[in-house]
Amino acid sequence: MASLTVIGIDPGSRNTGWGVVREQSGVLELIDCGVIRPPAKAAFSTRLAAIFHALREAISRCQPEEAAIEQAFQGINAATALKLGQARGVACAACASFDLTVSDYPPSAVKKALVGVGGAEKEQVAFMVGRLLNHRTDDWALDTSDALAVAICHLTMRRFSSRIAGA
């Protein structure tokens, strides 16, 4: 593949981070990124709708070809899982509405792809995202760098699998 553009999404009902990264000939380029913060006092379904529309707007503008989402971490309670699940579902639906395939990765795989170890801190991941994209990270929320990290993780995995296929 000469070029591939991927949207990474870190879904959450309060903050949904997203970031679009293009890889061309092994060079990563940040296309755009941001955090969706639906009105906190709105009904939950209204917040989900806001996430859906904002993600669709980002996808429509940045035209990614594939999508990647981090898997939910273990050890959350049922109430949190239900909220997080709904935000994830909305993110998958936004991708489905553009016929983007969605790959998901466990948090440890994302960290390993970025930092080399599965137990890295969020700040370390954010630092590496900035380095790889050659971009300042000061103005990014952690949700943004997490979303960019899963996009970069997906691009790394795709590069490996196309190399294996080509070997």
Added chain:
Amino acid sequence: MASLTVIGIDPGSRNTGWGVVREQSGVLELIDCGVIRPPAKAAFSTRLAAIFHALREAISRCQPEEAAIEQAFQGINAATALKLGQARGVACAACASFDLTVSDYPPSAVKKALVGVGGAEKEQVAFMVGRLLNHRTDDWALDTSDALAVAICHLTMRRFSSRIAGA
């Protein structure tokens, strides 16, 4: 309101029931209903995409004006909540893509609106759905009658609130 058409949705990653009911001058009419069963062996995100597209198809065809979804029942574990949450999120996104507002009701409210008691069995609810819609229920999955039940619950609540507003 002279007439109102509502889609009720009972989301689940294996079976998503849906049913569209119209109320005109106090008379309920079944427009259409069904169960979405995404391919069981497909990747989870593919199943979510299948639910999203099938629900959009139903909404596009039946043209409901509002949507109602049953709240998740308590007492499920985190892994189940995460799966159920994603199916719910997809259902909310499908509604949002048509700008339908989504109301949600706890299972006990749905049962109470249909059967008169909050602890009714699913079969009792299905029986009442059939009676109210004047329709045989033999060929319905329980997910379908649950979806129709939440649509009828929403229509009942809307009738009460418009009466109160008119009083």
